[in-house]
Each structure stands twice: as structure tokens, then as C-alpha cells.
Amino acid sequence: MSISAQEAAHRAASDAERVAWVDEADSPLGGVSRLELRQRGLIGRGSYILLFNSAGEICVHRRTLSKALYPGYWDVAAGGMVQEGESYAESAARELAEELGVAGVPLIEHAHFFYDAPESRLWCTAFSAVCDEPLRLQPEEVLEARFISIEAALSEVAHKLYCPDSLLALQRYLANRPLR
Template identity: 75%
Template sequence: MRERGLIGRGTYILLFNSLGELCVHRRTLSKAIYPGYWDVAAGGMVQADESYAASAARELEEELGVSGVPLQAHEHFFFDQPGNRLWCAVFSAVWDGPLKLQPEEVLEARFMPIAEVLQEAEHNPWCPDSLAALKRYLKQIENEQ
């Protein structure tokens, strides 16, 4: 899909702990896009017969081993970068349990304060699409207060 310049659908799940820290993870070096980059969201491509919500639940369980948590839906947006054009849906969840990382996709994961994540993203390779999702989420939360 990316090779042909087609537009896909993707989900971004921001996973927080009860302290408000965000789960970040490092992508494997075998990933087709952004290999080895840090990522602020679990997620992936929505399958043809799948809703955004079903995709979000599936991806969260596949990548981080988190299931059965309520997913809060946030906004949809369009992300457009050469080789990565997506209609995106943002979700969030809270989880204090253990993570079970999918070794094919995730090298390591940890929870970090959001301010530290944003500071790190200025100096190190982080996935731009999920950073866009996080920034839109933060703006939405700020506007709701």
C-alpha cells in the first residue's frame, strides 16, 4: 500500500499508567517504516473488514499484551508524509499491569512522563505519525479543560 502511494487507515493507542505516564516503545529494526525509532503509541493498519476500535484493541493486545481495557476514542486526522499517508484514529487507555512485548515489533518499552517524551523527541528519532497523534490528543485534552 505504501509503495503505491495509497492512503491507508491507522490506529494510535496512547497507553498511560495511573500516574499519567505514557508507555513508549522502540520499534524493531525489521519494521518497514521507522525501524528502530521510538514510538509513543501502539497501533497499526486497520484491516479491510475492521473498525478503528476493533483495530485499536487488536493492536494493543498484539504489540503490548494489553487486553480488556476500556479504550477511549479521540479524534480522527489525516497524516501525510511521503511513504506514509493515513487516516488516523486516536485512542487512549490506562493500564498498570505488566506488558508482554511482541518481539517481532517491539524491542523495549517503558513508561515516561509526557514532558520527558516531548523533550526526547526533539533530539532522537521518534515516529512522526504517532507524535502527531500525541500532540493532537494533548491539544484536545487542553481544550476540554
Template identity: 45%
Template sequence: MYNPGEEIVQIVDRNNMETEVVPRRIMREQGLIHRASYILVFNEQKELFLQKRTATKDLYPSCWDVAAGGVVLAGESYEESAHRELAEELGVAGVSFTPLFDQYFEEDDNRVWGRIFSCVHNGPFQLQEEEVASGCFMSVSDIFKLSENEDFTPDGIDILRKVAQ
């Protein structure tokens, strides 16, 4: 049986330089800085695909998320991670990404160097039941309104603020 806590992830320092590789559960337990890919999926109407995370996620369970993506595994590039995560979470393969920017985010138990990408895909999606409870396209302005009353992943909403500027 697959256990995401045993995935081997790349650990980095505050300058995004590789330092070691450890199991994901150790990364979470010790709050180690890691890498992650974030993919903003827009449709042709420029609406963003918004995901509701499952209650079993190891970070930000049951929160809304503006991006597909996840932790970069050992030996994997940001781009490889982005393609893998988009295929796993939404069942989308073969799309072109636009790299947007890199950022460091730190809050509580999440310290991460992220590379943010965007792509265009209208669906349909095959949602990964272990990670994504539901999803829908929504305008960016409506997502910001929803975030006033609903819990969102803080790194994701931070990214969306930067993209929307």
C-alpha cells in the first residue's frame, strides 16, 4: 500500500540549495525547508480551477487550494514535479506550462521554496480521490471573495495575490 509519508523528498536551505534527502514524514515532523511545484490551471475564459483538499491531507486538510502541485521528490526537477503532480491530482497530461516565478514561503509548519507555473486546460478532470475532494472553475475575483469566509491554503492564496497584481 502506498504511503506518501515515505516519499523521499529534496530538502534545501533558505537559499534553495540542496542539503539532504529525507522521507516526507521526517520533513513534516521537523519542519524542514523543501521544494514544491504549484500549477495554476486556467480555462479559456481565464477562470482558475479551485480545489477542495481532502480531510486526510498532511498539510492544510479540507482547505481550498488555488493550485495543483506538491512536494518535489529527490532527484526531480520543479518541472518534472509539476507534470507528475498535475497528472496525479487532476488527470491532466501533455499540457504546456508557463513558468511564472519562484518564491519562499514560511508559516508555522510549512517552509517551502515553490516554483509557480500556469497552464490552460478546460477539463474534464480526473480528480485524485486521496487528495482532491472536489473542484470547480471560478473567477479570480470570486476566489478572493470566497477566501474571506472559507479556509484556503495560505501559500496558495499568497501566490494568487501575486499573480493578480
């Protein structure tokens, strides 16, 4: 599986982007490139947005093959690295607009947690949003997207590759959502 020149250029620009660098207590230390953050095993910040339609279905999407982490994996959340000087909420709004073309919708914060894996160390905040408008997928980031029930998404994990960090965001959302 190869990636296009456009995807390769997007990945190089993304690796050079300055992202928030924080300590174990999520206190800001400055900004570094994504590449440096990964190579040095530093802690960054990530935002995750669980997008639902009004029927309660969650948007799942498949990441492009050019992604540095989890290429081609399915994802239950839009999101990404918080940029230097940006809040979690600002990052969430930007990422939702960039990846899925959804802007101007209320974001509800659900959980703040630490994700620690060999490939990624992040303080994370999970948000949710509801939108019934057509999605506009960013071709450098998203191959395809669809809305399915949360139960269907959780059952797909058994036979499809899903991003483990966003699955943790979904688990935190499910544990913290208000009962109806």
C-alpha cells in the first residue's frame, strides 16, 4: 500500500507542526514538533471528538495510509494533537472542522485522561457533538466515514483495526455520560 505525493507532503507538514508539550501533571512545558514529541517519548495533548447524529449513531471513519500512527485503522473520534498555545476545546473545534467538515456545533466535554502507550503519550480530553449535516471528509486524513450504533462500533473492534486511543476516549465517554 503506497501513499500519494499529496498525502506524503501533508504528513511531512504535520510532523513539523508545533504541538503542546506537557509534563506528567498536564502542565505546559512549551511546544515541539510532532516528530520530536514521538522520537523523544515526550507527553503531548490530544483532543477527541465523538460525533453523533440525532439518531444517536456514532461516526466512525477510516484513517488514510499516510497517517504516522495507526494508518488505515478505523477511528471512533475525530481529533488530533493540540497545537502549541491552543486549548483542548480550540483543538477539538479545529480538528472536527478539518477532518469531517463539521463546524459551529456545540462541543460537550466529557473526560480528561492520560493515554500512555509506546507509540504515544498524551493527556487527552474527550468531547462529543451532534450533527446531521453531510460530512466533508479531508482527503489527506480520512478515507471513508459512516454512522453506526455504538454497539456495532464496539463489536467491530473484534475483527477490524481501531485506534486504541480513541477507543479509550469512547470508553471514558460511556462511563461519564449522563443517564437519560
